[in-house]
Amino acid sequence: MDAMNILETKGLTKIYGGLKANTDIDFKLARGKVTALIGPNGAGKSTFVGMVSGRTAATRGRVFFEGEDISHLPAHSRIQLGLAYTFQITSVFRGLSVYENVELAAGRTLADRPSLLKAKVNSVLERVGISDRADQIAGDLSYGHQRILEIAMGLAQDPKLFILDEPTQGLAETEVDEFVALIRSLAGETTILLIEHNMKVVMATADFITVLDHGMVLAEGSPEEIHKNAAVQSAYLGTNVDA
């Protein structure tokens, strides 16, 4: 396999009952780049990253991470290989403090080195701009801050591949701008797979875009190419371009 690609899927398929949520998805993710996965509602984006991260069992097909076949691994083992995942619906430890949340994320690898762990947690909180809220209980944070905390928990793991499932959903305009700046600052540091509805965010951050529609890959390419692609326009706008 190509050393350029950190992640590849081959024939990845998910069938719920008789419904095909994903059909034979062959996907390659370039290392060190930001790739956006877009598509209309129900296109199968979350199902796809669910199968990549191991949350959802694939009906058939394979997932390769850094050349290794990880199709048989449970979710926690995939995370241990260097894959981080943020949930579409905010999922933090609501009863614990912000600091403890990030500590748990970083602690998987650093728990036996307390001083390193502390430095890591503080630097991550600093980076996403919530270090002044370290002692607050996560459940008491505003929705926007909980989203940011969730991203902090991903960063704290120093992931090789960071999967963000609709991270800007429900964020205020200014928070979206901060998020875009954060993603840009990560470019080159890690590989990002971004599921996103907000096209402004996609255009501002993505190096590559993959479009899913009806559980299949509709188009792939640079933002420029996708922008011009007639099939994508038709999928999004429902117009028949050929007519």
Add this chain to the structure above:
Amino acid sequence: MTSFNKSNLLHFGVLAGLVILFFILPTYHVGVLSRVMVMAIYAMGFNLLFGYTGLLSLGHAMFFAAGMYGFGLAIKFGGFPVPAAFVVGVLSAALLALVVGLLALRTAGVAFMIVTLMFAQTAYLVVLYFGKYTRGDEGFILQQAERSLFGLDVTTETGRYFTAFTLFAVCFIALAKLVQTPFGKRLVAIRENEERARMLGYDAGRYKLYALVISGAVSGLAGVSYALLFGYVGATFSTVQYSIFPLLWVLLGGAGTTIGPFIGVLFMFYLIDISSGYTNAYMLIAGVVLVLLTVFAPKGIAGTLKARVFPWMP
């Protein structure tokens, strides 16, 4: 003062208080405290699984009984010396917890409650079935001579109190330390949000199994202690009632706090003891107090203190 120092102070303060109480309390209350400390070990074992890991078992009596019978039968029929029988008892409970865990942890929530309840019921029936050895509901007595621990007579008030105290202190401090380790914090993470914990790379299933085995072993240690100190082994201790008790104690005292289980046992014992001095309908009084506490202090006594007054409380 840091919260770490404060919690150490609290823990050692409780232990120092228990030593002092021995010298100032009348005999009756010294006897009560011995029993309360043994049952508090049981409650602490339960608390690790319920309060910290978020798994509600309705069958912990089987672990208490496994310890009790493992110890009692090893002495009665195996002719084991007390220290060896002690180990046999604790290991029996740990092994039972491992087997039950491998099967029951495939379920979660209400199903886990029902499966553990059924396993405990089976354990109770097994005790009755082998009545020839266990003597069923009637139980059997361990004579004074069979209960000498390193030459110490645990049947005297002093010997019993300080043996109970030592066992309680070891479990109390060990569990308080355990929940502060990364392992303990991961159990709390699983309680708070299991899916998130898994998606941080933690093998939640494995952590839950470890928690159940430790919880079962500590509950078994309480069963061993009871048989050792009070000389009685009987099927009553494997009934469903003894699975519900630790739940009540922990809920009353404060789930997920280090001091809660002890407070819960102490409170419940004196609630029944004092109310029965006034009326035959003492269970009614106990019931009303329990309902009031659940309504007005749903986090239990220690839990409410922690939430309102002492946020540093462990």
